[in-house]
Structure formats: structure tokens, C-alpha cells
Amino acid sequence: MRYAQTQPISVNVRKYFASVAMSCGITLDHGCGVGRHFFYLTELGIDTYGFDFSEKLIKHAREDAIQRYGPVYPADERLKVGNMFHLSELYPPHEFYTILSWAVLYECDFDGIVIALEGIERALKPGGYFFVMMRIGDPPHDSCIIRSEGGWSVTKEANGTIRTYFKSIAFSEQLKRFGFSIEKQYLRFAYGSKKQAFGQEFLFRKK
Ligand SMILES: C[S@@+](CC[C@H](N)C(=O)[O-])C[C@H]1O[C@@H](n2cnc3c(N)ncnc32)[C@H](O)[C@@H]1O
Numbered sequence: 510m511r512y513a514q515t516q517p518i519s520v521n522v523r524k525y526f527a528s529v530a531m532s533c534g535i536t537l538d539h540g541c542g543v544g545r546h547f548f549y550l551t552e553l554g555i556d557t558y559g560f561d562f563s564e565k566l567i568k569h570a571r572e573d574a575i576q577r578y579g580p581v582y583p584a585d586e587r588l589k590v591g592n593m594f595h596l597s598e599l600y601p602p603h604e605f606y607t608i609l610s611w612a613v614l615y616e617c618d619f620d621g622i623v624i625a626l627e628g629i630e631r632a633l634k635p636g637g638y639f640f641v642m643m644r645i646g647d648p649p650h651d652s653c654i655i656r657s658e659g660g661w662s663v664t665k666e667a668n669g670t671i672r673t674y675f676k677s678i679a680f681s682e683q684l685k686r687f688g689f690s691i692e693k694q695y696l697r698f699a700y701g702s703k704k705q706a707f708g709q710e711f712l713f714r715k716k
């Protein structure tokens with residue numbers, strides 16, 4: 510299972526949430542998979558919700574939550590099946606203080622990212638934070654590029670997976686269009702064996 514529970518939580522995620530844990534308010538694990546970050550944050554004492562479009566992964570996460578916190582834990586309310594393109598159907602506006610989106614937002618084409626960002630902007634409180642990990646840099650040499658503009662390229666893999674790769678500045682520019690300021694851009698880490706693209710974490714703040 511990709512991004513299973515055992516994958517370590519990044520040091521930057523740990524530092525960010527340690528610094529805001531006491532004042533964090535409600536947090537959303539956006540595309541939570543089996544709930545790696547959801548459980549980490551819940552166990553830090555942060556009021557956390559999560560969603561993912563995979564019914565299988567949410568079922569797994571709900572069962573895990575019941576195991577950890579007991580049968581009265583409201584797992585169905587905390588962990589929902591849903592699509593990042595329809596975030597407004599899942600949560601009211603201005604609900605979250607932080608939205609964490611780790612290795613999710615690039616799993617669609619450019620237009621999908623714009624729709625997902627609209628949903629994120631709506632769901633965050635004014636002054637709220639958006640912590641995101643994206644693939645930054647050039648797609649692997651052997652990828653099939655189906656769309657490309659100055660700052661980004663969309664690829665389609667043999668199994669049909671669509672991914673968008675941004676240049677770092679172009680990604681920040683998109684966020685600025687939605688009224689976010691950049692608070693932190695963390696050091697990159699190599700992604701996979703081909704090393705053209707990097708995983709990069711960013712912290713943005715909604716005005
Ligand atoms: C690489 S995994 C990362 C999971 C989790 N964020 C983590 O770090 O452990 C990507 C996740 O994004 C979810 N996902 C992809 N597209 C989505 C969409 N349109 N709406 C909701 N979830 C989506 C997948 O089901 C998968 O669980």
C-alpha cells in the first residue's frame with residue numbers, strides 16, 4: 510500500500526505542527542490515504558479530520574481509528590470518502606486553521622489543481638495555513654508529456670496516472686493568485702531514482 514502507516518513523517522511537518530500544536534485549531538489531512546498524518550496529528554492533540562477518494566483506504570483508516578481510540582470514536586465523521594475537486598461538499602467554508610496536503614495535489618492535471626486550490630482556499634479560515642508537498646522540477650525523461658506551459662508539465666504514465674510537475678516559482682505564483690503568501694519553502698529532497706523532479710514542501714498562508 511502506497512504511503513502506508515510506516516512511512517516516516519517529514520521533519521518539516523513535525524516542526525510545523527509542534528510549533529502550532531497548542532493554537533492549531535481544526536486541521537484537515539487532505540488526501541489522507543490510510544491516515545498516516547491524520548493519526549500523527551490526532552495523537553499530538555490536534556483536532557483533525559481527513560478525507561480521501563479511495564473507499565478502501567478510508568475503510569482501513571476508520572478501522573485503525575476504532576482500534577486505537579475505541580468503538581465510540583466517531584470515525585465516519587472524522588474520516589470521509591471524498592474528492593478534492595468537490596471539497597465544498599465535504600466541509601463548510603472557513604473551517605480549518607491548517608490544511609496539510611502531502612503527495613496528493615500533483616496527482617491530477619493542471620486544471621484539477623486549480624479546482625482543488627479553490628476548494629482549499631474556501632475551506633481555510635482567514636489567516637489559515639496550507640502545508641503542501643508537491644513534485645517540483647522536470648518530469649522524468651521517459652515520461653509522456655500531454656500538456657505543458659511555461660511553468661508546468663502534465664504527464665500520463667503507462668498505467669494511466671496523470672501527474673503535474675511545476676517549476677517552484679510557478680507553483681508559488683499559482684498560490685499567490687488565490688491570495689496566499691509564501692511563508693516557507695523547505696529544502697528539496699530527491700524523488701525516486703531518476704532525480705529530475707523533487708519533492709518539495711511549502712508553507713503558505715491565506716490572507
Ligand atoms: C501518495 S498518496 C499520499 C497519502 C497521504 N497524504 C500520505 O502522505 O500518507 C496520495 C493519496 O491521494 C489520494 N487522492 C488522489 N487524488 C485524489 C482526489 N482527487 N481526491 C481525494 N484524494 C485523492 C489517493 O487516493 C492517495 O491516498
